[in-house]
Amino acid sequence: MLRISGFSTGLDIDSLVVDLMKAHRIPVDRVKQEKQQVEWQREQYREFSTKLVSLRNEKMFNQINTLTSLAKKAVVTGDQVGTVTATNQATGNPVVLQVDQVATAKKAFGQYTGGVDVKSTTTMSELGIADNSVTVNGTVINFTGTDDVATVLKKISSEAGAGVKATFDTASKSITVTNKETGALALNFSGDLFSTFNVAVDAASGVDAQYWINKDLGGPMVTSNSNKVDYDGYTINVNATGTATITATADTDKIVDTLKSFISDYNEVLTSLNSKLKEERHRKFLPLTEDQKKEMTETDIKLWEEKAKSGLLRNDIILSKAATDMRSATTALFGTGADQIDITSLGIETGQWFEGGKLILKDENKLRQAIEDDLDAVVNLFTARDTSDTSATSQTNGLMRRLTNVMDVALNDLANKAGTSMVSSDISFSFNADSQIGDMLRRLDQRIDNGLDKLVRLENQYYKQFTAMETAINRFNSQSASFAQMFQ
Incomplete structure (x- = not known):
């Protein structure tokens, strides 16, 4: 469209149109501000979604595993026959392990006695080896001169089928070939390389492990090609002969440290939730328009937006329910009848009313004593699982399992509302557009597009009117000039 800008009137038409359009832009700016608030709200939802996923998938998962699989530690008296670890399945009954023989790997050794100064860099051709292959434990390995x-x-060594490790010692000009597996397994080899180095099997090597389990009680003697012993919840890696008595006791320090870590992680998320739910809302601080930003410094913009973002999730229904259910999950009773217990029996309490359900280890000695008295009860209080009851106050689910169920519900609600991920703790993870907020943003975008189209039409209309005015005035001026010439 042709626009004439004040040649006849001397008016600044562009400035006039800009001023006239300001009032018409206000409704569009308000929709843009509304969209910005919704986007900020969605980002804050994602912040909490990632916190919940991290607590559920990464922190509590590891803590549950620690409590269920490493709740006990092995105590070894007598000879140190090896390293011993105990799982939670260890009964604690004494196990007497008598090791008569440790399994060793079959080994072959040979030295070069020829006239070549052999080094690791000496080639097969230099050694006079014509047959460029060897066979080890039935596997052929080829090489070049x-x-x-x-x-x-x-x-x-890298040939899986051979199953050996081959090494060279420069000082003694010797080759050693050792089976990777221990025990009385065969070690067979052939080829000019081995003949040249006079390699022969060490007859004393390659024996099975021999050990007794509770020999005095009529227990069995075991022969095995492995030095690993799994028995009664213990894993023993034998490395010496002798007799040892193995028992299990609660790994109190490990359990206490794990529960302290859980309390810290839980409190961090709950405190963050409570803080966001109580955050002050500054309704006068709306998102800035582009024109407003042009008149402000970066520092002023940052401070303004901090106010504008504050309180967007104040008293939010989803987060309020999550916080309430988390507090209920931690304080609910576990078990039935006379066996009912809760966290207070472990010296763990909730804080003051203004702390919003924060957990506090009030009496560590009480916790330690509970672990020593009944380890299984303590572990079950936190880790017991009943898939048929997913309520926040389930008495058949342990505390951590109840929290997992609570977070599953919250994450599902957040996914439906904001399109956040139920499985990722990545703060940059993309939003799912098929959500309530996704639909809302699409409607706002449509309103913005419609508003902008209307502004373009209105702006063109103003310019059209001013152009018509300019044209009319220009025609009037021409006519006036013509009349003036007629009467001269």
């Missing part, structure tokens, strides 16, 4: 000793031995 230009391959050196180090390369050939590396090929032998």
Whole structure:
């Protein structure tokens, strides 16, 4: 469209149109501000979604595993026959392990006695080896005449079918070949390489482990090619002969540390939730328009937007329910009848009313004593699982399991409302557009587009009117000039 800008009138038409359009832009700016608030709200939802996923999937998952699988530790008296770990399944009954023989791997050794100064870089051709292959435990390994000793031995060691480790010692000019598995397994090999180095099997190597379990009680003697012993909830890696008595006791320090970590992680999320729910709302601080930002410094913009973002989730229904259910889950009773217990029996309490359900380990000695008295009861209080009851106050689910169920509900609600992820703790994870807020943003975008189209039409209309005015005045001026010439 042709626009004439004040040639006849001397008016600043562009400035006049801008001023006239300001009032008409206000409704569009308000929709843009509403959209910005919704986007900020969605980002804050995602912030809490990631916190809940992290607490559920990463922190509590590891804490549950720690309590269920490492709640006990092994105590070894007598000879130190190996390293011992105890799982939660260890009964604690004494296990007497008598190790008569430790399993060793079959080994072969040989030294070069020829006239070549053998090094790891000496090639097969230099050693006069014509047969460029060897066979180890039935597997053929090929090489070339230009391959050196180090390369050939590396090929032998890396061949899975051979199942050996081959090494070279420069000082003694010797090769050692050792089965990767211990026990009385065969070690067979052939080829010019081994003949050249006079490699032969060490007859004393490659024996099975022999040990007794509770020999005095008529327990069995076991022969095994492995030095790993799994018995009664214990895992023992044998490395010496002798006799040891193994018992299990509660790993009190580990359990206390795990529960302290849980309390800290839980309090961090709950405190953050409570803080957001109580955050002050500054309704006069709306998102800034582009024109407003042009008149402000970056520092002023930042301070303004902090106020504008505050309180967007104040008393939010989803977060309020999550916070309430989390508090209920931690204080509910576990078990039935006379066996009912709760966290107060472990010296754990909720804080003052103004702390919003924060957990406090009030009496660590009480917790330690509870662990020593009944480890299973303590572990179950936190980790017991009943998939048929997903309520926040389930008496058949442990505290951490109840919290998991609470967070599942909250994450599902957040996903439906804001399109956040139920499985990712990545704060940059993309939103799912098929959500309530996603629909809302699409409607706002449509309103903005419609408003902008209307503004363009209105702006063109103003310019059209001013252009018509300019044209009319220009015609009037021309006519006036013509009349003036007629009467001269």
